[in-house]
Structures are given as C-alpha cells and as structure tokens.
Amino acid sequence: MGHLRLPRCRRRLACGGRERSCPPRRRGVGRRGLVAVRLPVGLLAVAAALAGSGAATATGEPPVRAAAYVVRSGVDGAILAERSADARRPIASITKLMTVLVALDHLTLDDVVQVPRGATAVGEATIDLRSGERISVRDLVEGALIPSANDAATALALAAANGSMARFVSWMNLKAQELGLTDTHFVNPHGLDMPGHVSSARDVVTLLRAALANPVIRRYASTGSAELSGGRRVETTDDLLTRFPPFVAGKTGHTDGAGWSEVAEARSDKVTIYASVLGEPTRESRNNDLQSLLAWGLIQYEDVRAIDATRVYATAHAPYGRPSVPLVAARSVVRLQRVGVPLVERVVAPTDVRLPVRKGQVLGRVDVYERGRLVAHTPLVAARSLRRPGLLGRTQWYATRTLHHVASFFSL
Structure with missing residues (x-):
C-alpha cells in the first residue's frame, strides 16, 4: 500500500x-x-512491474501495433489509453460474445436443438456439426466461445430465432443499442467479413463487460478446453489464457478484414482492467500487445x-x-x-x-x-x-x- x-x-x-x-x-x-x-x-x-509486461511503465503506455485499441479501468470506468477508439472496423469472432449473449435470452443450456443445414455451410472455424444432428445448447455455447466455431454460433442463432437469421441479427442490433454500442452494427452471428458488419475498440470493451456479467459466458470465455458430444474435443483460440496469469476471460477474432483482434479482462489484487486490440498484423503481435496493455493498466492504481x-x-x-x-x-x-x-x-x-x-x-x-x-x-x-x-x-x-x-x- x-x-x-x-x-x-x-x-x-x-x-x-x-x-x-x-x-x-x-x-x-x-x-x-x-x-x-x-x-x-x-x-x-x-x-511494480508485472512479469512479461513488455515495456509498460506506470507513466507511459507501451507501444502497440494495433490499428485501434482501448484500455478501460474497472475501478472507476476511466479510459486509460486509446487509439482510434471509435473507428468502425470489422471485429471477426468477437461478434460471438453478442451471439451467445442474445441466444441465452431465448434458450437454456439444457435445451437440445437440431442443427439446420444453414449452420453446416458457413465454413472457416468449425466443430464439424452435421445437418440434422441433435445437440445441446451448452455444447453450442462452448463451441462458439472456446474454439470460436462459426457453425456453432450459426446453429445457436437459428435455434434461438426459430430458423430466422434476419430476426436473430435484429435482436443483436437491438441489444447493441441497449448497451450503448453507438459504433456497432451486426450483419451475421459468426463475424466473418461482410459489408456493414462493424464495431469499434471502445464498443467491444463495453460488449465484453456486458457479456462477462453473464456467468455462463464468463465461465466458457475463460475455459481452455472442453469435451463436447460426439467425441469432439475443442481447444481455446486464446493464447493469453495460459501465458498471462492475471488474465480472466476474453474473446479472440481473426479475418482478413479484421486482422488479429481480441478483447479481454485481467485482474490483479483489487484492480480490474479491460482492453481491446483490433487490426493487429499477426497473432503474436496481438498476444504481446494485448498483454502489455493489460499489464500496464494493472499498475495504474x-x-x-x-x-x-x-x-x-x-x-x-x-x-x-x-x-x-x-x-x-x-x-x-x-x-x-x-x-x-x-x-x-x-x-x-x-x-x-x-x-x-x-x-x-x-x-x-x-x-x-x-x-x-x-x-x-x-x-x-x-x-x-x-x-x-x-x-x-x-x-x-x-x-x-x-x-x-x-x-x-x-x-x-
């Protein structure tokens, strides 16, 4: 003290x-x-320097290569550092925080749903869902948040909205308005690049805070691996979960348009910090820069x-x-x-x-x-x-x- x-x-x-x-x-x-x-x-x-915190000091924020970033205090809500915080950009699979948040307004973890054909056709990251397969909402939530599977996120959305993607996306945008996400607009539930599917470094931090207030999302956004039905074993896409001890939970994202991106929460003693990096050039630079920003934020109090x-x-x-x-x-x-x-x-x-x-x-x-x-x-x-x-x-x-x-x- x-x-x-x-x-x-x-x-x-x-x-x-x-x-x-x-x-x-x-x-x-x-x-x-x-x-x-x-x-x-x-x-x-x-x-006091934190292990692996890069060049962070209490007085000067670390150098960051992200196109946009925000560091926000959980102590008093202050924005401690930012670059292009309100610039609208693709956010890739960070989208899935909103997808799960909205889906859980309409489904319970124990619900069992049938996988529609539309979910299996999305491509990219997948847990290899089969059309017509019956699977629990719990498995789909884990699939969307841990390995960031696009088919799991799409199956959740269609199950929640009785097969209507347009209805589910409208719910996502309504929730964004309720949370005050003024620079955010969703077009799909998985985050693949599409015109008009955008958010900002500031908004995704606000989204993360709202999402992590849900204990289900908080649990699976901090889980390293899981066993799903059908013998599926999934691993997290979040490298900081095992390499940065103050890390609490987060969500990664990557597409050609979004670059390497992530939003996360870290906590040390009584200090909680939220940070986002959008548009990093590589996976490693995303990891290093986000870790440095979180570590720097933790020594500001x-x-x-x-x-x-x-x-x-x-x-x-x-x-x-x-x-x-x-x-x-x-x-x-x-x-x-x-x-x-x-x-x-x-x-x-x-x-x-x-x-x-x-x-x-x-x-x-x-x-x-x-x-x-x-x-x-x-x-x-x-x-x-x-x-x-x-x-x-x-x-x-x-x-x-x-x-x-x-x-x-x-x-x-």
Whole structure:
C-alpha cells in the first residue's frame, strides 16, 4: 500500500490549496469558530512491474501495433489509453460474445436443438456439426466461445430465432443499442467479413463487460478446453489464457478484414482492467500487445491512505490555560487511487472549543476530493478528554491572567 508523501512547500494547486508543509490558508471563519482549509494529499506512485509486461511503465503506455485499441479501468470506468477508439472496423469472432449473449435470452443450456443445414455451410472455424444432428445448447455455447466455431454460433442463432437469421441479427442490433454500442452494427452471428458488419475498440470493451456479467459466458470465455458430444474435443483460440496469469476471460477474432483482434479482462489484487486490440498484423503481435496493455493498466492504481487516523489534522485552543485539543480522523480510509491523479483534502475544524471535551467527541470533519468529486470523508474527533476546571481553578486562572496583564502594564 502506498503511503502519503508530504510534498514541499510553496507549490500551488489549481484548486487553490497549498502543499502540506506550508502554513494553511484559513477560510470561512464564522461565529462558531470553524475553519476550512484545503490541502493536497500526496501520492507515492509505486509502479511494480508485472512479469512479461513488455515495456509498460506506470507513466507511459507501451507501444502497440494495433490499428485501434482501448484500455478501460474497472475501478472507476476511466479510459486509460486509446487509439482510434471509435473507428468502425470489422471485429471477426468477437461478434460471438453478442451471439451467445442474445441466444441465452431465448434458450437454456439444457435445451437440445437440431442443427439446420444453414449452420453446416458457413465454413472457416468449425466443430464439424452435421445437418440434422441433435445437440445441446451448452455444447453450442462452448463451441462458439472456446474454439470460436462459426457453425456453432450459426446453429445457436437459428435455434434461438426459430430458423430466422434476419430476426436473430435484429435482436443483436437491438441489444447493441441497449448497451450503448453507438459504433456497432451486426450483419451475421459468426463475424466473418461482410459489408456493414462493424464495431469499434471502445464498443467491444463495453460488449465484453456486458457479456462477462453473464456467468455462463464468463465461465466458457475463460475455459481452455472442453469435451463436447460426439467425441469432439475443442481447444481455446486464446493464447493469453495460459501465458498471462492475471488474465480472466476474453474473446479472440481473426479475418482478413479484421486482422488479429481480441478483447479481454485481467485482474490483479483489487484492480480490474479491460482492453481491446483490433487490426493487429499477426497473432503474436496481438498476444504481446494485448498483454502489455493489460499489464500496464494493472499498475495504474495503488492503495492510498486518503485519510489517516494516526495523523493530527488540526488543534483547537482550550480555555483556562488548558492544553490544546488535537483533532484526529475517526477512521482511516484506504482507497484505490490512479497513479499521478492528485487528491485534495478539505479540513473543517474549530479554532476554539468549550470545556468539557470528551475523547472521541466529534468536532469537525475532513473531506477528500479527486478532481472536484468527493471520494472520502470522515469526522474529526478529539484525541483526548479535557475537563472544565472547577470554580476555584477558574478563579485562579482569571487571577493569574489579571496579575500578568497588570505586570505587563507597569513594565512598559
């Protein structure tokens, strides 16, 4: 976990705050004696390299050969890196994420369907379905997602839409609209190149997130191999599944028009990253570039103690010559914070307190902001108790103060 670094004095922030070691500027002193102070929260960025992450560093994204790509944070939804994110391009078998997502709205895994002749005629990647064969939806889903079989995807679509390809494709496009995929239009359920069958690097990341919210798709998009009916054994097309430990799930695609493409999710500790690469020149460059982007994304966040319960945020003056009361946070707040994005805290605390004060009494608050958005807050409480002096004690204090003032007057 990163710890807060106290920056040097005098550097000004755009928000108007000062560095922590400077004397704070007081604002908004009212009748209750409350003072609001804005200060920056320092971040210590620790960029721990992940094995096999290429040239990725916490500050600079790795070089990528893809025609288009996106890296999106699962922590806060931010786009961390992109190239031609909204350019419409063929996406090949990444299409099958939508195919399975829509088919499962109409079929269950245990349904058994008859393979239509149209499914066996698609070509390219196949699990060798036979026309008239009866097969479970589960096997077709595995066939579409693990070896990326076009006949399995087509059989799913026709089974879900009672033989109407046009109806199923319309469902795919309706689902795309529901998900906000503004650069996406489907023409078929398998992803082979056809005019008008396009999506974008940004949209396929959104599609992946929606698809992986379905536990069936999540399971099979992360499966390396499976045994299907008829003695069929299928292997994944996803090389990162076995070579990149943070890899969670993904979907590959390749055609002449789409190039080598993939969209995937990776997770390390509490950080989840989604990334897509479209139009890579080779299978190996797709693997290397996607892995580098995922690894780079995973080191863009670290645990930061945004609020520290061991720190004194302010002190309040106590009457009758009693010691000042330190104000501390009621609790520590640790949050995932993007490296290089500053936090600014606002401390609201009294300048004076009335006695008695009990330990743990709420006397103020601390708020922490990221780019103007409140991300953490907690009360400030008294770190110790102070009793109010009795009548004799107060009388002695007033007498002592009066004598001091008189002595000061005659010493002039």
